[in-house]
Amino acid sequence: MNAPWVRRALPALVLVLLAAAPFLLNGFRLRLLTEVLIFGLLAASLDLLVGYTGLTSLGHALGFGVSAYATGIVATRLIANASLTLLAGVAAAVLVSLVTGALAVRARGVYFLMLTLAFGQLAFSLADTWTPVTGGSNGLSLPVFQLVPGAEGGLLSGVVGFYYYTLVAFVLGYAALRRVVSSPFGLALVGIRENEARMRAVGYAVQGYKLAAYCTAGALAGYAGALYAQQQRFVSPGLAGFETSALALVMVIIGGRGTLVGPVLGAGVVLLLRDELSTRFEEWQLVLGVVFIAIVYFLPRGLAAALRQRRAVA
Amino acid sequence: MGGLEDLVDAYAVTVLNGLARGLVLFLIAVGLSLIFGLMDVLNLAHGAVFLLGGYAAVQLAPTGDGFLVALAVAAVLGLLLGGGMAAAVRPIAGRRGHLDQALLTLGASYVLAEIAAIVWGDGYYSPLAPPAVASSVTVLGQAFPAYRLVVIVVGLVLALAVYLLFERTQIGALVRATVADRGMVASLGVNTTVVLVGVFAVGTALAAVGGVLGAPILTVRPGIDRQVLLLALITVVIGGLGSIRGALIGALLIGQVEALGVALLPQFAAFLLFGAMAAVLLVRPAGLFGSLAEAR
Numbered sequence: 001m002n003a004p005w006v007r008r009a010l011p012a013l014v015l016v017l018l019a020a021a022p023f024l025l026n027g028f029r030l031r032l033l034t035e036v037l038i039f040g041l042l043a044a045s046l047d048l049l050v051g052y053t054g055l056t057s058l059g060h061a062l063g064f065g066v067s068a069y070a071t072g073i074v075a076t077r078l079i080a081n082a083s084l085t086l087l088a089g090v091a092a093a094v095l096v097s098l099v100t101g102a103l104a105v106r107a108r109g110v111y112f113l114m115l116t117l118a119f120g121q122l123a124f125s126l127a128d129t130w131t132p133v134t135g136g137s138n139g140l141s142l143p144v145f146q147l148v149p150g151a152e153g154g155l156l157s158g159v160v161g162f163y164y165y166t167l168v169a170f171v172l173g174y175a176a177l178r179r180v181v182s183s184p185f186g187l188a189l190v191g192i193r194e195n196e197a198r199m200r201a202v203g204y205a206v207q208g209y210k211l212a213a214y215c216t217a218g219a220l221a222g223y224a225g226a227l228y229a230q231q232q233r234f235v236s237p238g239l240a241g242f243e244t245s246a247l248a249l250v251m252v253i254i255g256g257r258g259t260l261v262g263p264v265l266g267a268g269v270v271l272l273l274r275d276e277l278s279t280r281f282e283e284w285q286l287v288l289g290v291v292f293i294a295i296v297y298f299l300p301r302g303l304a305a306a307l308r309q310r311r312a313v314a
Numbered sequence: 315m316g317g318l319e320d321l322v323d324a325y326a327v328t329v330l331n332g333l334a335r336g337l338v339l340f341l342i343a344v345g346l347s348l349i350f351g352l353m354d355v356l357n358l359a360h361g362a363v364f365l366l367g368g369y370a371a372v373q374l375a376p377t378g379d380g381f382l383v384a385l386a387v388a389a390v391l392g393l394l395l396g397g398g399m400a401a402a403v404r405p406i407a408g409r410r411g412h413l414d415q416a417l418l419t420l421g422a423s424y425v426l427a428e429i430a431a432i433v434w435g436d437g438y439y440s441p442l443a444p445p446a447v448a449s450s451v452t453v454l455g456q457a458f459p460a461y462r463l464v465v466i467v468v469g470l471v472l473a474l475a476v477y478l479l480f481e482r483t484q485i486g487a488l489v490r491a492t493v494a495d496r497g498m499v500a501s502l503g504v505n506t507t508v509v510l511v512g513v514f515a516v517g518t519a520l521a522a523v524g525g526v527l528g529a530p531i532l533t534v535r536p537g538i539d540r541q542v543l544l545l546a547l548i549t550v551v552i553g554g555l556g557s558i559r560g561a562l563i564g565a566l567l568i569g570q571v572e573a574l575g576v577a578l579l580p581q582f583a584a585f586l587l588f589g590a591m592a593a594v595l596l597v598r599p600a601g602l603f604g605s606l607a608e609a610r
Contacts, residue, residue, distance in 0.1 A: 050413070056412060056413065056416075058416075103592065103596060106596070106599060107595060107599055109412075110350070110356060110412070110551075110555065111551065111595060111599060111600070111601075113356075113412075114547060114548075114551045114591070114595075115592065115595055117544075117547070118548070118588040118591050118592055119588075119592075121544065121584070121588055122584070122585060122588045122589075124584075125584035125585060125588070126585075128584075129582075129584075242540065242544065246420060249413075249416065250417060250420065253413050253414070253416070253417045254417075257413065283428050283431075283432055285424045285425075285427065285428040285431075286424065286425055286428035286429065286432070288421075288424055289420075289421040289422065289423070289424025289425035289428065290421065290425060291421070292417050292418070292420060292421030292424065293402075293417075293418055293421040293422065293425070295417065296406060296414050296417050296418040296421070297405075297406075300406075300414065
């Protein structure tokens with residue numbers, strides 16, 4: 001069961017299933033799957049920090065939220081072009097990551113967690129109070145995005161069209177992350193996680209590597225944030241706040257840190273649970289909380305590790 | 315004439331308000347700080363305990379009568395919750411790092427907050443101060459609620475009591491020794507589990523008491539648990555993790571920044587808070603009273 005061909009065929013099979021999803025799922029489910037892919041990218045980018053570099057961030061929604069707002073502001077004031085706004089969003093996220101990261105990587109452990117949390121909350125406050133630009137607590141409503149300039153009502157207005165657009169974007173983003181973690185740069189990050197002092201002694205500029213990891217993760221979070229703004233066609237301060245950051249971290253933990261694919265699974269589980277529970281129970285947060293607690297005890301290394309173990313046993 | 319004096323008087327009231335808020339904040343932050351210092355657990359459910367304390371005041375003392383009963387009930391509830399959480403965290407403490415604890419305590423905070431929402435709904439409650447201190451007194455020519463003065467006094471007394479207990483008693487010495495080197499204390503024949511559970515329980519009870527005391531000042535509502543948790547985290551980080559003095563100084567600082575910020579620059583109040591924290595961390599990466607070893 002664990003033969004090499006399975007490992008090689010599995011990604012292709014998943015891709016085929018994802019490509020066929022619009023024929024298998026109704027519009028409601030397809031929208032959810034689109035959201036899962038977007039949050040999967042956010043969680044996987046956080047995994048680069050948490051799982052690979054060993055930096056636990058509780059403010060990863062910063063890049064996500066800043067990019068979503070940049071996308072929204074460009075779309076409402078200049079042009080609602082999908083790729084241009086995506087570019088603007090990622091650029092804004094990288095810029096913000098550079099500034100905050102230069103400060104954050106000086107701290108370690110819980111202090112790093114707290115600084116990132118503070119930066120995320122600052123972005124939340126800015127979005128909440130800078131009403132002329134961000135719309136304040138009402139947020140911003142966005143027009144339909146266009147793939148090519150001038151195309152009226154284009155491909156992205158429908159659920160299926162937007163799904164395929166997101167799927168392509170997801171595959172590109174995920175492949176980029178895979179490349180990063182298997183590159184010498186990614187291996188150096190794992191080295192820093194395992195033994196920072198030794199890496200420094202060997203001659204690596206550890207702070208520089210951490211900052212680069214922080215900015216790469218921020219860029220990918222921004223990429224996801226722009227996609228989310230384009231899908232929802234609405235941005236609000238909550239996108240940059242504690243709830244979003246905590247949700248992303250929960251996805252990483254549930255899926256399994258340091259695996260990239262785990263956090264994507266985690267995103268699927270968390271969003272599906274949230275949707276299913278919130279339609280069935282009024283007290284869905286209670287059930288979600290119990291599930292989190294149960295996972296700590298019964299799935300200590302996350303879903304990805306549990307699946308791998310099951311396969312190894314079979 | 316009198317312009318400057320009026321200004322000073324107005325700020326005196328603001329400073330007192332900040333003091334009252336800061337001392338309520340201390341009651342929450344000190345538990346968070348000790349639990350982290352001792353068990354290396356970042357308890358994200360700490361704010362939810364404060365919320366339950368607030369609802370204890372709403373339920374048992376909505377008009378201010380029965381305030382002491384509410385305090386006692388909240389304290390017992392806090393002790394039980396803290397003990398329970400200590401037992402729940404124990405099997406995963408240390409071995410598996412902060413991430414599992416974060417997920418566990420986040421899950422616990424969801425559960426507690428949702429139970430509160432089921433029982434009390436999503437309304438805003440402002441329980442009244444106890445009748446004996448419901449009037450206002452004149453401070454520097456300005457009317458000031460007597461209850462807030464009581465909060466200041468009670469808060470200072472509790473802060474002093476915690477400080478003396480920790481720094482000047484046998485029990486305190488045992489706790490500090492356990493923080494410094496748990497293995498060594500255990501090898502001397504002390505049951506460190508009792509120490510850990512005890513500190514977790516007392517720290518949590520202080521947060522619940524803070525919820526009752528703070529209820530007449532703050533509005534009890536869903537979501538305040540998150541706000542309070544964030545404030546307490548900032549406080550602890552500014553003061554330094556595991557330090558009681560740090561928690562007190564940090565809480566008083568945050569209380570002032572909040573009160574003055576809201577009075578002077580309401581739009582930028584949040585920036586002032588997080589800005590203050592970022593500034594402190596940049597100058598002293600382990601907080602004002604933290605040891606650098608923690609930050610390393």
